[in-house]
Amino acid sequence: xxxxxxxxxxxxxxxxxxxxxxVEVKKYDINVNCMVRQGQLRATTVVTLRxxxxxxxxxxxxxxxxxxxxxxxxxxxxxxxxEREFSDVIGLKAVWVYFPTPLRxxxxxxxxxxxxxxxxxxxxxxxxxSGTRLSRKSAWYPVGAGFDxxxxxxxxxxxxxxxxxxxxxxxxxxxxxxxxxxxxEVKEPISGLSLTSGKFEMACRIHRGVKLELYxxxxxxxxxxPGISLFCDxxxxxxxxxxxxxxxxxxxxxxxxxxxxxxxxxxxTALGHEMAHVWWGSPISVGFGHTWFHESLAxxxxxxxxGRVLGRDAETQLVHEEIDRWATDARLGPGAGESVLLxxxxxxxxxxxxxxxxxxxxxxxxxxxxxxxxFFEILRRHxxxxxxxxxxxxxxxxxxxxxxxxxxxxxxxxWLGNTAGFAYQIKPAVCSRKSExxxxxxxxxxxxxxxxxxxxxxxxxxxxxxxxxxxxxxTGRNQVLFIVTNHPVNSVVLDPGAYLPNxxxxxxxxxxxIRSRR
Numbered sequence: 001x002x003x004x005x006x007x008x009x010x011x012x013x014x015x016x017x018x019x020x021x022x023v024e025v026k027k028y029d030i031n032v033n034c035m036v037r038q039g040q041l042r043a044t045t046v047v048t049l050r051x052x053x054x055x056x057x058x059x060x061x062x063x064x065x066x067x068x069x070x071x072x073x074x075x076x077x078x079x080x081x082x083e084r085e086f087s088d089v090i091g092l093k094a095v096w097v098y099f100p101t102p103l104r105x106x107x108x109x110x111x112x113x114x115x116x117x118x119x120x121x122x123x124x125x126x127x128x129x130s131g132t133r134l135s136r137k138s139a140w141y142p143v144g145a146g147f148d149x150x151x152x153x154x155x156x157x158x159x160x161x162x163x164x165x166x167x168x169x170x171x172x173x174x175x176x177x178x179x180x181x182x183x184x185e186v187k188e189p190i191s192g193l194s195l196t197s198g199k200f201e202m203a204c205r206i207h208r209g210v211k212l213e214l215y216x217x218x219x220x221x222x223x224x225x226p227g228i229s230l231f232c233d234x235x236x237x238x239x240x241x242x243x244x245x246x247x248x249x250x251x252x253x254x255x256x257x258x259x260x261x262x263x264x265x266x267x268x269t270a271l272g273h274e275m276a277h278v279w280w281g282s283p284i285s286v287g288f289g290h291t292w293f294h295e296s297l298a299x300x301x302x303x304x305x306x307g308r309v310l311g312r313d314a315e316t317q318l319v320h321e322e323i324d325r326w327a328t329d330a331r332l333g334p335g336a337g338e339s340v341l342l343x344x345x346x347x348x349x350x351x352x353x354x355x356x357x358x359x360x361x362x363x364x365x366x367x368x369x370x371x372x373x374x375f376f377e378i379l380r381r382h383x384x385x386x387x388x389x390x391x392x393x394x395x396x397x398x399x400x401x402x403x404x405x406x407x408x409x410x411x412x413x414x415w416l417g418n419t420a421g422f423a424y425q426i427k428p429a430v431c432s433r434k435s436e437x438x439x440x441x442x443x444x445x446x447x448x449x450x451x452x453x454x455x456x457x458x459x460x461x462x463x464x465x466x467x468x469x470x471x472x473x474x475t476g477r478n479q480v481l482f483i484v485t486n487h488p489v490n491s492v493v494l495d496p497g498a499y500l501p502n503x504x505x506x507x508x509x510x511x512x513x514i515r516s517r518r
Contacts, residue, residue, distance in 0.1 A: 021052065021053070022051065022052055022053055022056045022059065023049050023050065023051055023052060023056055023059045023103075024049070024050050024052060025047060025048070025049055026048045026049065026050050026108070027047070027048040028045060028046070028047055028048075028141065029045070029046040030043060030044075030045045030046075030141050031043065031044045031045075032140075040116070040117070040118050041067075041116065041117070041118075041119070041140065042115075042116040043113075043114075043115055043116065043140070043141065044112065044113065044114050045112070045113045045115075045141050045142055046110055046111070046112050046113075047061075047110070047111045047112075047113065047142065048108060048109070048110050049103075049108065049109050049110075049111065050106060050107070050108045051103035051104060051105055051106060051107045051108075052105065053105055054102075054103075054104050054105045055102045055103075055104075056099065056102060056103040056107075057098065057099055057102050057103075058096055058097060058098045058099065059096070059097050059099075060094050060095070060096050060097075061094070061095040061096075061097065061113075061142035061143060062092050062093070062094065062095070062142070062143040063083075063092070063093055063095050063115070063141075063142050063143070064091065064092060064093075064117075064119040064120060064140055065085050065091055065092060065093040065120055066091075066117050066118050066119045066120035067115050067116065067117040067118075067119060067140070068083075068115060068116060068117050069081060069083060069095055069113060069114070069115045069142075070114040070115060070116065071112075071113075071114045072095075072097055072111055072112065072113055072114075073111070073112045074099075074109055074110065074111055074112075075110075077100070079097055079098060079099070079100070079111070080097075080098045080100075081095055081096060081097045081098065082094075082095070082096045082098075083095050083096075084096075091120055095142060097111060113142050115142075119140055200215040200216060200217060200218075200221075200253070201215070201216045201218075201220075201221040201224045202214070202215050202216075202224075203216075203224045203225070203227065203228040204228075205228050205231070205232060207231075207232040207235055207236075208235060208236070208239065208245075209245075209248070210235060210245050210247075210248060210249065210250060211248060211249040211250070212228065212231045212232065212235065212249075212250055212251075213249070213250070213251040213252070214227050214228050214231050214251075214252055214254070215251070215252070215253045215254070216253075216254050216255075217253075217254065217255035217256075219255065219256070219257040220254055220255070220256075220257055223263065223267075226264075227254070227267060230264070230267055230268055230271060230309065231250075231252065231271055233268075233309045234268060234271045234272055234275055234305055234309060235250070235275070236308075236309075237272070237304070237305045237308035237309055238272075238275055238279060238301075238305070240308065241301075241304060241308075241376050241379070242279065242376065242379060242380055242383065243380060245279070246279060246281070246383070246387055247278060247279075250275060250278055252270075252271055252274050252275070254267065254270055254271075264310065265306060265310060265314050265317075265318060268302075268305060268306050268309050268310055269302045269305075269306055269318065270302075271305070272301055272302035272304070272305030272306060272309075273298045273299060273301070273302040274298075275301070275305075276294075276297060276298035276301040276302070277294070277298055279383070279387075280294065280297075280383065280386070280387055280388075281387040281388025281389070290390060290391060290392035290393075291351045292340075292343075292344060292351040292352070292355050292356055292359065293344075293359065293391075293392050293393045293396070295351040295356045296351075296355075296356045296357075296358075296359035296360045296363060297360075297363065297396075299322070299356055299357065299360035300360045300363040300364055300367075302318075303315055303318060303319055303322075303360070303364060306318050312497065315497075315498070316496070316497060316498040319361075319364070319498040320498055320505055322357050322360070322361065323357075323361065323498075323501065323502065323503060323505060324503075325353065325357055326353075326354055326357040326358055326361065326501075326503075327421075327503045329353055329354040329357070330354065330419070338419070339416060339417050339418050339419055340355050340358055340359055340416040340417075341412075341413065341416045341417045342417075343355055344393070358416070358501070359393075359416060361501045362412065362415040362416055362501070364499055365415065365455065365499055365500065365501065366400075366408070366411060367499070368456065368497070368499035369406075369411070369455065369456060370400075370404055370406065374403065374404050377403055378396075378399055378400045378403045378404065381399050381402075381403055382395070382396055382399045382400075385399065393412065393416075397409050397412060414453050415453070415501070420449065420450045420451035420452075420453075421449050421450070421451050421501050421502070421503055422447055422449045422451045422476065422500055422501060422502040422503070422504070423447060423448045423449030423502065423503050423504040424445055424446070424447050424449070424474070424494060424495075424500070424502050424504055424505075424507070424508055425445075425446050425448070425504050425507030425508060426443050426444070426445060426446075426492055426494055426507065426508055426509070426510045427443060427444035427445075427446055427510075428443070428510065428513065429441055429442065429443035429489075429491075429492045429510055429511075429512040429513070430442050430443070430512060430513045430515055431488055431489040431490075431512040431513070431514050431515065432515045433488065433514075433515070433516055437486045437487075438484060438486065439484070439485050439486070439487065439488050439489060440482055440483070440484050441461055441482070441483050441484075441485065441489045441492060441512060442480065442481070442482050443480075443481060443492050443510070443512075444478065444479070444480050444481075445474060445478065445479045445480075445481065445494065446478050447474075447476050447477065447478065448504070449476070449502075449503065449504070451476050451501070452475065452476030452477060453475075453476055454473055454474065454475045454476070455473070455474060455500065456471055456472070456473055456474075457471070457472055457473070457474045457494060457495050457499070457500055458470070458471055458472075458494075458495060458496060458497060458499070459471075459472055459481070459483065459492065459493070459494055460492070460493040460496040461483060461485055461489040461491075461492055461493075462489065462490055462491045462492075462493065463485070463487040463488055463489055463490055464487075464488070464490065466487050468483075468485045468486075468487070468489075469496075470483050488514060489512050490511065490512055490514075491509060491510060491511050491512060492509070492510055492512060493508060493509045494508035494509075495508060
C-alpha cells in the first residue's frame with residue numbers, strides 16, 4: 001500500500017524532464033489582467049508546442065500552486081488535464097495535458113490556458129503598497145519543458161500610475177480612467193519571463209548605441225539621475241570585460257533603498273548582477289538545474305563591475321562581505337552543509353546563497369589563477385557558444401580547459417567538491433635592514449582552516465611612501481616567508497585584492513617590527 005501511495009506523488013524534475021524529451025515550447029502569447037493591490041491575476045495563455053518524437057500523448061506544464069486552471073482547449077476542443085502539486089518543490093504544481101489524438105513527430109499544436117488566482121510563495125510574489133511582483137520562480141504562466149528558445153507577446157493590465165516590465169520592449173500603451181494597458185514584445189530567444197508590477201520612476205538613456213531603461217521604486221525615485229549614470233558606467237565596464245553588447249536594450253528594475261553610505265555600491269552590485277543575466281541571454285529558468293551556476297557567475301561579474309566602476313577598494317570590501325556571509329551560512333540553510341558539487345546533483349530549482357557565494361568565490365580564485373586576460377577570454381568564448389542556451393558548470397569547464405590548457409575540472413573538484421576553506425592569519429612580522437637599500441621582511445602564515453590546496457596569493461608590503469607586491473604560493477599549511485625589498489616595510493597584507501576564500505581576512509594585515517642593522 002505504501003508503495004502505491006509513493007507512485008502517486010508528482011516529482012518536479014522527473015515530470016519536467018520526461019516531457020522535455022517529447023515536446024518543446026516554441027511560442028507564448030500571454031494576456032494578463034493583474035489586479036495589483038489584491039495580488040490577483042486573471043490570464044489567458046496561448047502556447048505553441050512542437051512534438052519531438054512520434055506518439056506523444058501528454059505534456060507536463062509547471063504552474064504556481066496558487067493559480068487554478070479553468071480550461072485548456074485546442075481550437076474548439078476542450079482537453080483533459082490533471083493538476084497535482086509537486087512533492088519535492090513547494091509552491092509549484094504539475095499541470096498534465098492529455099491529447100485525444102497522439103501527436104506525430106514535428107506536429108505543432110496551439111493550446112489555450114485560462115487560469116486565475118493569487119500566486120503563492122515568498123520567492124514568487126510580493127504584495128505591498130507598491131504593488132505585486134511576480135518573478136520567474138512564481139511560474140505565473142504555464143511553463144513547459146524545452147522552453148529555452150521561445151518568443152512571447154505579453155499584454156498586462158494594471159491600475160493607473162503603475163507600469164509593467166518584462167524581458168521585452170514596450171510596443172503599445174493606452175491609459176484611461178480605470179486602467180492602463182502595456183503591451184511588451186520579446187524580440188529574441190530567452191528562457192524565462194518576468195512580470196513586475198508596481199509604481200516606478202523611469203529613466204531612459206542611449207549610451208554607446210545601447211538603450212538603457214532604469215525603473216526605480218518609490219523608495220528610490222530621488223536617485224533616478226545618479227542611477228542612470230551608474231547604469232551607463234556598468235555598461236562601460238561590461239564592454240571593457242566582454243566586448244560588444246549582445247543586445248540593443250537593457251532594462252533593470254530596482255526597489256530597495258539602503259543607507260546613504262551603501263546605496264551606490266548596492267546599486268552598482270545589483271546592476272552588474274542583473275546585466276550578467278541579460279548579457280548571457282537570461283539563461284535562468286525553472287527546471288533545468290543550472291540556476292545556481294548562473295547566479296554564481298552573475299555574482300562574480302558583479303564583483304568585477306564594482307571594482308571597475310567604484311574602484312578596487314569597494315570591490316575588496318564587497319568580497320569581504322560576501323566571505324562573511326558565506327561563513328555565517330556555513331552550517332545553515334540548504335546547500336550549506338555539503339559540497340557544491342554534491343548539492344548540485346539534487347537538481348533543485350533554486351539557488352541557495354551559500355552555494356552561489358562559494359561558487360562565485362571559486363570563480364574569482366580561478367580568475368586570479370589564470371590571470372585577467374585569460375579569464376575574460378574564457379567568458380567571451382562561453383558567451384559565443386551558450387548565450388540564450390541552457391549551460392552549466394560542466395560546459396564552462398570545457399570551454400575554460402580548451403582556452404587555457406589548465407586542468408580546470410580538477411580545480412573545480414578541488415574547491416567545489418568539499419566545504420573546506422582557508423582561515424589564514426599573519427603572525428607578527430619583522431622587517432630587518434640588511435644594507436643601505438636591502439630590507440628583509442620575515443613573517444609566518446598560519447592557517448587554522450581545513451583547506452590544504454596550493455594556490456597563488458599576493459602579499460603587499462607597505463612602506464612610508466612606496467609599496468611592493470609579491471606573489472607567493474601558499475599551501476594551506478603553516479609557512480614562514482622571507483621577502484626582500486628595497487624599502488623599509490611598515491605593514492604586511494596577505495591577499496589585498498580579496499581573491500582567496502579566506503574567512504580570517506581581518507587577521508591578514510599586520511604592522512611590522514622594524515629592526516636596525518647591528
